[in-house]
Amino acid sequence: TANIIKFGNKKLDLCEVQVMGILNVTPDSFSDGGNFNNIEHAITQAQTMINDGATIIDVGGESTRPGAADVELQEELDRVIPVIEAITQRFETVVSIDTSKAQVMQAAIDSGAGLINDVRALQNEGCIDVVASCDLPVCLMHMQGMPRTMQTAPKYENVTLDVIKFFKQRIQACEHAGIDKSRIILDPGYGFGKTLEQNYQLLAHQPKLLQLGLPILAGLSRKSMIGNLLNNSVDERLAGSLSAAVLAAQNGAKILRVHDVKETVDAIKVFNAMLAQINN
Numbered sequence: 001t002a003n004i005i006k007f008g009n010k011k012l013d014l015c016e017v018q019v020m021g022i023l024n025v026t027p028d029s030f031s032d033g034g035n036f037n038n039i040e041h042a043i044t045q046a047q048t049m050i051n052d053g054a055t056i057i058d059v060g061g062e063s064t065r066p067g068a069a070d071v072e073l074q075e076e077l078d079r080v081i082p083v084i085e086a087i088t089q090r091f092e093t094v095v096s097i098d099t100s101k102a103q104v105m106q107a108a109i110d111s112g113a114g115l116i117n118d119v120r121a122l123q124n125e126g127c128i129d130v131v132a133s134c135d136l137p138v139c140l141m142h143m144q145g146m147p148r149t150m151q152t153a154p155k156y157e158n159v160t161l162d163v164i165k166f167f168k169q170r171i172q173a174c175e176h177a178g179i180d181k182s183r184i185i186l187d188p189g190y191g192f193g194k195t196l197e198q199n200y201q202l203l204a205h206q207p208k209l210l211q212l213g214l215p216i217l218a219g220l221s222r223k224s225m226i227g228n229l230l231n232n233s234v235d236e237r238l239a240g241s242l243s244a245a246v247l248a249a250q251n252g253a254k255i256l257r258v259h260d261v262k263e264t265v266d267a268i269k270v271f272n273a274m275l276a277q278i279n280n
């Protein structure tokens with residue numbers, strides 16, 4: 001059955017697994033956001049991922065420099081906004097903004113973004129208001145602690161139940177702010193404050209999240225939960241990432257956030273062929 005979600009002026013049917021391509025505009029991949037060849041590079045990457053079957057492009061400029069917020073904020077804006085504008089002007093695809101800053105969310109919305117993707121689940125100052133004042137869908141991701149400290153000693157009663165409890169709190173906060181539940185997508189946040197075992201517990205029990213009645217987005221691509229098993233580097237994790245993508249789809253994920261779009265689209269086609277026969 002169809003499950004059509006509006007992403008701004010575009011629609012996607014979440015009864016089919018959608019592949020979200022990762023477009024990194026961080027300093028290591030670009031010298032700085034604004035200048036010409038970075039935009040061209042980003043457009044070329046986006047074009048390739050769209051040709052390969054991505055229906056969402058996730059633009060993230062997470063700041064790598066700890067330090068004064070205004071430097072971080074302006075730096076993030078300078079990196080992501082020109083890229084979002086360039087992509088929304090050229091392509092029909094949904095563009096999501098991967099940020100935890102309210103001002104970056106607002107600027108991205110004004111530049112045509114169709115999805116807000118917040119690894120901090122709208123907990124930062126002003127974020128819930130920005131999302132409440134637009135009609136876009138929002139992905140709420142679970143993270144324990146802060147990126148700099150989250151892997152020190154992750155602690156859970158039961159990671160899956162704790163993540164569900166977190167989602168219930170965030171959904172309630174969103175509804176109180178006037179964000180309708182139908183706009184919310186949930187993401188367990190693989191690798192964000194979880195040990196290797198806790199990541200695989202979460203993947204194994206991911207179907208339990210479905211009891212919340214909302215679509216699941218999963219980001220496992222090239223993460224250390226794969227690398228630590230295979231003891232290999234980021235550019236050798238394709239097979240592990242494809243296995244993880246299919247498992248996440250099997251366990252209920254409807255959006256997969258990946259680096260390797262073409263390969264993941266093919267792997268999901270095999271998954272969909274099996275799924276099509278589940279009742280025969």
Ligand SMILES: Nc1nc2[nH]c(S[C@@H](C(=O)O)c3ccccc3)nc2c(=O)[nH]1
Pocket residue numbers: 060098117118119139141187189190217218219220223257
């Ligand atoms: N919704 C959603 N958004 C996300 N943004 C990211 S950034 C992460 C990465 O490995 O890509 C990362 C972490 C640390 C440094 C670089 C990149 N991961 C997710 C995810 O799992 N879900």
